[in-house]
Amino acid sequence: MLTLAEFLFWLVAGIYFYILPFVDRTIADADARDLEAQPEPPARRSAFVARRLTPTTFLIVEHDDIFDEHPFIYARIFAEAKKILLVDTGCGGRTRDRTIEITRLREFIETVCIPDNGGRPLNEGGRMEYAVVLTHCHYDHILGVEQFAVDSPIYQSGHSPSFISPDNLPKNSLCEHLSIRTPTFEPSLVPHRSRLIFFSPRATTNVVLLHTPGHTPDEVALWDEDEKMLYVGDTLYEYEPIIFPNEGNIVQWLWSVNMLIDLVWRTPLPESAMINCGHRTAMRPALDVLRTTKAFMLDVLAGKEKIHRRETRRGIEYVEYVQPGQRYRLICPERLILEAREQLEI
Ligand SMILES: [Zn+2]
Structure with missing residues (x-):
């Protein structure tokens, strides 16, 4: 028969050694489950x-x-x-x-x-x-x-x-x-045809900056010789209208595109060079995109593409041309087309 003192001793010991650890474990398990269920921020x-x-x-x-x-x-x-x-x-x-x-x-x-x-x-x-x-x-x-x-x-x-x-x-x-x-x-x-040198003359790159006026007078392209990648900004792209502002010049644009075709053509394995544009077009075959855009522009100048739409913007008459299949589209002041035809005697 236990005395009251012995009974209380064993009661406290039981709570301390058996019940408290069990409660702790249960709480820890619940915390762990909560953590697992917590969504990522x-x-x-x-x-x-x-x-x-x-x-x-x-x-x-x-x-x-x-x-x-x-x-x-x-x-x-x-x-x-x-x-x-x-x-x-x-x-x-x-x-x-x-x-x-x-x-x-x-x-x-x-x-x-x-x-x-x-x-x-x-x-x-x-x-x-x-x-x-x-x-x-x-x-x-x-x-x-x-x-x-x-x-x-x-x-x-x-x-x-x-x-x-x-x-x-x-x-x-x-x-x-x-x-x-x-x-x-x-x-x-x-300057035109500059190799980009970053931060110090020792940190040179194989990236060449080229002046490509036409879309705007300040348009540039970059040719990354190491990666055979050509970056052309808004000079051209596929499946999005090529838009010339009033300051554009189609004769200069043709000169620039011809220069880029020549540059890519002169590299080893020209067909493997890729073109990256300011909108819509990236990692496309450079030579093909350059040549087909140029062909579309020449068709426009030769009158083989019909005017799709006319619009007056800020008092300037704009025309839009859309190639069948819509790979290439052109929106520009009509004046640029007429001036290019005159200069190129088309
Ligand atoms: Zn743009």
């Missing part, structure tokens, strides 16, 4: 998406901009030199979607995990330095440039400095027409 939505084109090059698309431009931006990574070359900067992240939190291109590049990049940001923590080439000065390619101009070189064409001067940029970028603030930055103007 939702990824922050971004105005941009990115996918890999080659081992060192990514395509970034501004997918929901208010201008419906959906510009293509390219990021070429030079891992050894810890540099990243950006081709254009997009529309500045302006979007109608209020759930989009990341609207700055630089934040996207430095913080958003990209599945095609092993789940890591393209330039995690901003470890690589930037250089930016603007293929031309239209607003849908320059509105993100200030994010990089604070600490990085910005390269533009040296072909027509007055076209992109601070006085003329608001008009020629179309920012003035759209009532949006024109970005301010100090570009380095690059």
